[in-house]
Amino acid sequence: MGRYSSQMAHFPDAEATGGLGRRAGLATDAKVVGCAKYDQQQAPAENWTAVPGDPTTPGPSQFDAMLRASGFLNAKPIVATGVTGNDFYTVAPFQVLSWHPRTVLYPSFIDRERCEHVIRMAERKLAPSTVAMRKGDTRADPNSVRTSQGTFLDAADDPDGVLAWVEERIAQVTMFPVQNGEPFNVLRYVLNQRYESHYDVFDPEGYGPQSSMRVATMLVYLSDVEEGGETVLPLEGVDGLERLQGIDYKDCGIGLAYKPRMGDALLFYSVGTNGTFERRSLHGGCPVSRGQKWVMTKWIRDKCYGGRSSPCADEV
Structure with a gap:
């Protein structure tokens, strides 16, 4: 009956996704990794340079927190969630x-x-x-x-x-x-x-x-x-x-x-x-x-x- 006819999907039941706000989630990620050296430097974002291979180099999920620490957001806030989007992340297994x-x-x-x-x-x-x-x-x-x-x-x-x-x-x-x-x-x-x-x-x-x-x-x-x-x-x-x-x-x-x-x-x-x-x-x-x-x-x-x-x- 075809390649998948007898297959039952080997996935657990979907768990409810939290309603964690976008910015709250980013802040939490930043606390887990730690951004102490960026907090101390207070360097403008345009002067910040990622170091390849450096374990302290931030990923995308920490960038929001670093911008806040640098004071860059005081001049140009992060673009708000669009009218067609969400204020939270959801991931559907597929x-x-x-x-x-x-x-x-x-x-x-x-x-x-x-x-x-x-x-x-x-x-x-x-x-x-x-x-x-x-x-x-x-x-x-x-x-x-x-x-x-x-x-x-x-x-x-x-x-x-x-x-x-x-x-x-x-x-x-x-x-x-x-x-x-x-x-x-x-x-x-x-x-x-x-x-x-x-x-x-x-x-x-x-x-x-x-x-x-x-x-x-x-x-x-x-x-x-x-x-x-x-x-x-x-x-x-x-x-x-x-x-x-x-x-x-x-x-x-x-x-x-x-x-x-x-x-x-x-x-x-x-x-x-x-x-x-x-x-x-x-x-x-x-x-x-x-x-x-x-x-x-x-x-x-x-x-x-x-x-x-x-x-x-x-x-x-």
Whole structure:
């Protein structure tokens, strides 16, 4: 079932990250290392020179404290945290699963409570999933390709703020503003339901002109799956495009496959580093053999997604 089908991520559960302020954290680091000689010198920052190999040479985490000691900040304070950033550092553990296409696993990306909250929201609105039609496509029955049930959820519809929290977390790890994301697409798969391999990119040649392009997809798994339900990328690998000719879009036995685990998130890019369509991003959902599968999809675009009430953070 692919290289990662039987793999359970070997990561501990994510620990809560502290809300330690940026400057408080830097001050703490400085106390641990010790900056006595800089405190005594009170030298202007422009006269300070790092000595290669000198164990007392400060790292980036001590630079703030040294600037304070030198008095340089009295003339030019450190730039404040931007309106689009944080006042604290967060680190999400991750594992690169592939470079072709770029695919990254974030284990324990969200906790069980938030997973169950999203499921409760989605259960009330489930409907048969649909597929986008290309120009000239006459296929009338999406169930031949996609057999799940799903719904779209917007952060504005969640008064508890869970979806907004997830959006912010996705923005942190992808480095795309929240406004570049489409609403969440929450899907439920039960016995034998699947999604044949497909692309998330709307290629203008097949779908007509697009105001923006989907560049990445984040899958957040909301449940464990007893058996089946893997996410498969059948063309994964340097030589993946060699398998494109004559490919069976229902085949779950080739390429990379990842078995869902509650709270994990899988990010893959639909465009290459040169901005062109990455054909190895073909992906699908294998049939569920036992149990059920809940997954939440966030499609990320290269520009602000239409319908957002506020402008994109990188376009103001």
